[in-house]
Amino acid sequence: xxxxxxxxxxxxQWLRNLNAKIASIPMILTxxxxxVGGTAxxxxxxxxxxKLLPRLKFVGLDQYERLWEAPRWIISxxxxxxxxxxxxxxxxxIGFVLAAxxxxxxxxxxxxxxxxxYPFALSFIVTGLVWQWLLNPQYGIQxxxxxxGWESFSFDPLYDSDIVIYGILIAALWQGTGLVMCxxxxxxxxxxxxxxxxxxVDGIPMWKTYVLIIIPMMRGVxxxxxxxxxSGIVKVYDLxxxxxxxxxxxxxxxxxxxxxxxxxxxQNLGQxxxxxxxxxxxxxxxxxxxxxxxxxxxxxxx
Amino acid sequence: MDNLxxxxxxxxxxxxxxxxxxxxxxxxxxxxxxxxxxIVYGTLILVAVYYLLPLYVMIVTSLKGMxxxxxxNIFAPPLEITFEPWVKAWAEACTGLNCDxxxxxxxxxxxxxxxxxxxxxxxxxVNGYAxxxxxxxxxxxxxxxxxxxxxxxxxxxxxxxxxxxxxLGVYGTLTGLVxxxxxxxxxxxxxxxxxxxxxxxxxxxxxxxVDGAGFWTIYLKIMLPxxxxxxxxxxxxxxxxxxxxxLFGVVFTRPEYYPMTVQLxxxxxxxxxxxxxxxxxxxxxxxxxxxxxVYFVSGRLFVRGIAAGAVKG
Numbered sequence: 001x002x003x004x005x006x007x008x009x010x011x012x013q014w015l016r017n018l019n020a021k022i023a024s025i026p027m028i029l030t031x032x033x034x035x036v037g038g039t040a041x042x043x044x045x046x047x048x049x050x051k052l053l054p055r056l057k058f059v060g061l062d063q064y065e066r067l068w069e070a071p072r073w074i075i076s077x078x079x080x081x082x083x084x085x086x087x088x089x090x091x092x093x094i095g096f097v098l099a100a101x102x103x104x105x106x107x108x109x110x111x112x113x114x115x116x117x118y119p120f121a122l123s124f125i126v127t128g129l130v131w132q133w134l135l136n137p138q139y140g141i142q143x144x145x146x147x148x149g150w151e152s153f154s155f156d157p158l159y160d161s162d163i164v165i166y167g168i169l170i171a172a173l174w175q176g177t178g179l180v181m182c183x184x185x186x187x188x189x190x191x192x193x194x195x196x197x198x199x200x201v202d203g204i205p206m207w208k209t210y211v212l213i214i215i216p217m218m219r220g221v222x223x224x225x226x227x228x229x230x231s232g233i234v235k236v237y238d239l240x241x242x243x244x245x246x247x248x249x250x251x252x253x254x255x256x257x258x259x260x261x262x263x264x265x266x267q268n269l270g271q272x273x274x275x276x277x278x279x280x281x282x283x284x285x286x287x288x289x290x291x292x293x294x295x296x297x298x299x300x301x302x
Numbered sequence: 303m304d305n306l307x308x309x310x311x312x313x314x315x316x317x318x319x320x321x322x323x324x325x326x327x328x329x330x331x332x333x334x335x336x337x338x339x340x341i342v343y344g345t346l347i348l349v350a351v352y353y354l355l356p357l358y359v360m361i362v363t364s365l366k367g368m369x370x371x372x373x374x375n376i377f378a379p380p381l382e383i384t385f386e387p388w389v390k391a392w393a394e395a396c397t398g399l400n401c402d403x404x405x406x407x408x409x410x411x412x413x414x415x416x417x418x419x420x421x422x423x424x425x426x427x428v429n430g431y432a433x434x435x436x437x438x439x440x441x442x443x444x445x446x447x448x449x450x451x452x453x454x455x456x457x458x459x460x461x462x463x464x465x466x467x468x469x470l471g472v473y474g475t476l477t478g479l480v481x482x483x484x485x486x487x488x489x490x491x492x493x494x495x496x497x498x499x500x501x502x503x504x505x506x507x508x509x510x511x512v513d514g515a516g517f518w519t520i521y522l523k524i525m526l527p528x529x530x531x532x533x534x535x536x537x538x539x540x541x542x543x544x545x546x547x548x549l550f551g552v553v554f555t556r557p558e559y560y561p562m563t564v565q566l567x568x569x570x571x572x573x574x575x576x577x578x579x580x581x582x583x584x585x586x587x588x589x590x591x592x593x594x595x596v597y598f599v600s601g602r603l604f605v606r607g608i609a610a611g612a613v614k615g
Contacts, residue, residue, distance in 0.1 A: 023432045123546030136376075
C-alpha cells in the first residue's frame, strides 16, 4: 500500500478525492460519534450506578438485576410481547389480504389506496388521541352499541388493565396496515404475470395459487416487511403516551417509556441505560439474523 | 375465477364469448355484479369506511358544542355547527400556565421543520452523491454503519446526544433539535440519494469529469437539476417525519420551543379542568393537517418515498 509502488499518478492517498471526504464528514461523524460512540457509551454506563448525572462507578450487573425485579419493567416487556406478537400477525395478514384484493385489477385503486394509507401520514400522537376518543366508554363505541339496545355491551379497553394493550393495538393497526398493504402490493406486482397464467391453465384455484405459489415467492418482501414492523414495535412510545399515558396504573407501560421516564423524570440514569441496552439487544436479536440472511453468504456489496 | 360460473348460465356465456374474441391476452371481462366483484368491492368499501371513520368522528366532534356531545353519539353529524372549538384550540387552549393555544406549537413546528428539512436534505444529498460517484476508501464502511444505525432504538443514543449538545451549548434550543433531526434523517436520506445517483447514467458524470468539472460543479450543475423528483420525495418524507416527531421534541427542547405534537398531547392529556372533547378534536385535526395536506397533494410520490424508505437497495 505504499505510494511508491503505485507510481507517480497518485501523489497522496489522503488528498485524493478530498472534496468527497469533506462532504462525507457529517456522515462519518454521525456514524462514528453518534451511532457507534453513543451506543457504546450507553452500554458502558449501564453498568454504573449513575443517578442524576452519569458517573463512571461500576456496579456490575446491578442495574440489570434491579431492572428485571421491577414490576413495571416486567409489565412493559409483557406488553411489548403481546403487542408485538399480535401486531406482527395482524398487520401481515390484513396487509396481505388487502393487497391481494387491490391486485384484482379493480377500479378506483388509487382512491382505495389513498384511504388506506392516510393514517400512516398522521403522527402517533394524533392516532392515539383519536382512538382515545373513539374508545371513550362514556361517549365512544361502547355507548353507541349500548344505545342501540345491547345494554350489557362492554368494551372499554383504555380503562381495563387486562385488555388495555389491545386498545393500543387497534390504534396501531389502523395507523400501520396501510403501509404493509403498500409493501405487499409492490411485492405482488413484482411477480411475473406468466405465473398466474400458468396456474390458471393448470386449473389451480386462486386461493391455492396465493398460498402455495405467490406467498413463497414473496419471501423477500415479507421478511423485509417483518423486520420493518418489528423494529418499529420495539420503539413504540408516542402512541402509548398519547392514548393512555401508560395507564390505567402501569398496565400499558412499554420499554421505550420506561427508558424515557427513568432518564428524564425519575433521574435514575443507570436504570434508563440498562433498559435502553435491553431494547438494543431486542433489536439486535431481530436484525442480526435478517442481515445475515440478506447480506451474508459472501455476496457483500463494496 | 370459478365463482363466475356459479351465478348464471347466461352471464357465463357472455363472458366466455367475449373472452374467446379477445384472445388470451388482456384481463378477463367480467359482469359488474358477479359474486367475485361483490366480495372484492364489498370488502374494500367496508375497509375504507373503517379507515375513514376516525377522521369523520374527529371532524364531526370538533364542530359540535359540548352540550351536544354529552347527549348525542359520536357518529351523529352536528345539529348546530360551531367553529368555536377550532378558535379555542388555535388561540386559547391551555398548557400549564400558557393559554395562547396551539398556535404557539404550530409556529414552533414550522421553525423546527423548515430548517431541519433543508439542512438534512442538503447534507444527505451531498453524502449520497459522494458515495455514488466519488467512492473513497472506507466510505462503504461508514455507510454500512449508518444503515445499521437506523435500526438502533433512539432511546439508546438519546442521552449521549444530550451531552454532546450540552457541550456545544445548544441543548434545549431549536438549533439543537435541527441537528438531531439532521442526524436521524441521515441514514434513510443518504440511502435514497445514493441509490438514485447510482442509477443515473455514468457517461454524464464521466463527460463532465473530462471537461474538467470538479466535485461541487458536477453536483450543482449536473446532479441537482437532474434529480428534482428524488428531492421532492425526500422533502415529503422529511416534512411528515419531522412534523410528526414527538420524542425528540420532548427530549431536546425547552417548553417554550415545544413542537405542535408535544403541545397537543399536553393540551389533551392535561388533568386539570373539564375535558372539552370538541376542542381536543379540533386541536388534533389542526396538528394532523400539515402532514395530511402533504399526503393528499403528493399522492403517488408519498408512496414512493415510504417504499424507498422501506425496501433496502
